[in-house]
Amino acid sequence: MDPWLRRLGLEAPIIQAPMAGVSTPEMAAAVSNAGGLGSIGVGAVDAEGARRMIVAVRAGTNRPFQVNVFCHRPAVADAAREASWLARLTPDFVRYGAEPPARLTEIYQSFLTDDAKLAVLLDERPPVVSFHFGLPSPDRIQALRAAGVVLLATATNLEEGQAVAAAGIDAVVAQGYEAGGHRGVFDRDADDEQLGTVALTRLLAQKLDVPVIAAGGIMDGAGIVASLALGAVAAQLGTAFIACPESSADAGYRAALLGPGAGQTVMTAAISGRPARCLANRFTAIGRSVERWDLPDYPIAYDAGKALHAAAKATGEFGYGAQWAGQGAPLARSLPAAELVARLRGEMKGV
Structure with missing residues (x-):
């Protein structure tokens, strides 16, 4: 496994995507306890809601986890x-x-202007914070780095990836067009290059000097192994975790997915x-x-x-x-989060 992931304390190159409104502290803790990187999305809650979620994850695990915020244009x-x-x-x-x-x-407020949420992150110091829809100001990035937080950011094309690397972010999430949920494009009004996960992951891995995490359409161990072969250090899976009992997806969502x-x-x-x-x-x-x-x-x-x-x-x-x-x-599979991570790890070995 990549040394960068070992420094994070992960046992497997598996990251559960921070799906706002679906990922829960219980899911994040279960994934982290199973050796991956569990995640929560706090972009759609206020500062104190974010604090409560972070505290809840910590109550369930002493391992690293990720907190995601939205950096959209207000x-x-x-x-x-x-x-x-x-x-x-x-x-x-x-x-x-x-x-x-x-x-x-x-x-809800963008992290670009949400001083209260920044204060919570600096106070709670979650191990990993990630940015979606763009990047916050350099002073916010520096404040989080100074607090010892590892930073990730989504990119959907090479230009965005270069901006992520230039900003001093620790790793870039290559979000392919196949990915579920919101596109991480920085500029909603710009034309979307619609790069797939394979092309984007390989492009960023070759062109950037920061670790790349593949995301989009990855559902099993074979997909994770393929991502690593493209040069990614890990794979981020979102849809794969929606049917887990720990997710907050409602009955209709689960039925449609399955x-x-x-x-x-x-x-x-x-x-x-x-x-x-x-x-x-x-x-x-x-x-x-x-x-x-x-x-x-x-x-x-x-x-x-x-x-x-x-x-x-x-x-x-x-x-x-x-x-x-x-x-x-x-x-998609309906398995407890820890069991799904174990299944993914087993599938990786069997490829």
Whole structure:
């Protein structure tokens, strides 16, 4: 195993992706205890919510774990766009006996401006902190480095990877287009190169002088071994852990992931306002007829998405949920997190 991972104290090159809203402290602790790097996503909670999650992970493990924050451009409100989007969704709300929200709000703050969350990270000093959607300011990076925190950041192309390396980040997560959940593109409005995991991992491993972690479509030991052969030091798996009992995925999400529909995933911005790969469902069908520039800014659009999902779910309809999943979804297994890590480690040896 790569010396960099040994310095982190890992026993296997397996990282559980920090899926906000799905990964839990219990899952993170279980993965870390099994020799991988467990993760929690705190981008969608406030500072004290982040602290509680970090404390909960530490209650379950004394091994390293990762905390992920969102570094998206702060939202710009646009009353006309927001009203238009609510009007577009109104028939769906009415179908489930609900009214759309009177107005939409920025439901969580970007780490770029969240001083309270930075203070919590500096106080709690989790072993690893990762950035998604971009990079924070140099002073925030330096403060975390000075606190002894190992830093990771997502990149979806070479230019972003070079920016990550130049910023002094310890390792780069190469997020292929196959990956589930939100694309980590720095600029939502720029054209997405849509590089796959194989090409991106190899490109970054050859062009950068920092460790590369492969992410996107990796579901089993064979996928991890293939990632290592491309030059990655580890593989990050997200969709593979959604069906674990420790995840917070609801029953409808689990059923969709483990059912025949898992073979169809869609990249859509309709649910949250930023492109994300999701199991095809009622919300992604809406997204097929929507241009991204018609949507409210992320995460303002997500306020509507969450409200519509809650309204439909109350009637037993789960098809409006943010059922994030990568293209490897049909390979998902419903196993306890520690058992899944053990299975992955065994599969790696058998390849």
